[in-house]
Amino acid sequence: MSANTDRHQSAVARYFEAWNATEPEELAKAVAAAWTADGSYTDPLADVSGHEGIAAVITAVHEQFPGFSFRPTGAVDGHHDTARFGWELVGEAGSSGEGSAPVAGFDVITLDADGRIRAVLGFLDRVPAGA
Numbered sequence: 643m644s645a646n647t648d649r650h651q652s653a654v655a656r657y658f659e660a661w662n663a664t665e666p667e668e669l670a671k672a673v674a675a676a677w678t679a680d681g682s683y684t685d686p687l688a689d690v691s692g693h694e695g696i697a698a699v700i701t702a703v704h705e706q707f708p709g710f711s712f713r714p715t716g717a718v719d720g721h722h723d724t725a726r727f728g729w730e731l732v733g734e735a736g737s738s739g740e741g742s743a744p745v746a747g748f749d750v751i752t753l754d755a756d757g758r759i760r761a762v763l764g765f766l767d768r769v770p771a772g773a
Contacts, residue, residue: 647718647720649720649753649757650718650719650720650725650753651718652757653676653725653751653753653757653758653759654714654718654725654727654751656672656675656676656758656759657676657749657751657759657762658712658713658714658729659672659675659676660672660673660675660676660677660696660700661700661703661711661712662711662712663700664704666697666701669697669700669701670693670697673693673696673697673700674693675758676758676759677693677696677758677759677760678754678758678759678760679692679693680692680760681693681696681758681759681760681761681762682696682760682761682762683695683696683699683761683762683764684761684762684763684764685747685749685762685763685764685765685766686764686765686766687766688764703731707731707733707744707745709733709734710731710732710733710734710744711731711732711734712729712730712731712732713729713730713732714727714728714729715727715728715729715730715746716728723752723753723754723760724750724751724752724753725750725751725753726748726749726750726751727748727749728746728747728748729746729747729748729749730743730745730746730747730768731743731744731745731746743768744768744769744770745766745768745769745770746766746767746768747764747765747766747767747768748764748765748767749762749763749764749765750762750763750765751763
């Protein structure tokens, strides 16, 4: 594994930490660790920038899917300052959606020189009706 690949995997690991944070203070810290101050997140349902905007999107997803968490699907593929990876939102043990994955997609991220996310372009492959 190259250092460049390690950089991509580390950035993606921090990304999932942010998406799986549910407490406000934990979420704020995780978003700040993963994204640059002016970082952005864009998918078909959201287009935000800055830590507060990104945290608000993550909070809204957790409100819509309580007890669910994000997990990667497959390997991180990256080169230069760009990486792509698949993910799914999965119900945890004891949740009403245990074992289900109602939402899935893949994201493309762009990193700064320090390995923090400057931009995310998200693509949704599976979304429940009405989402």
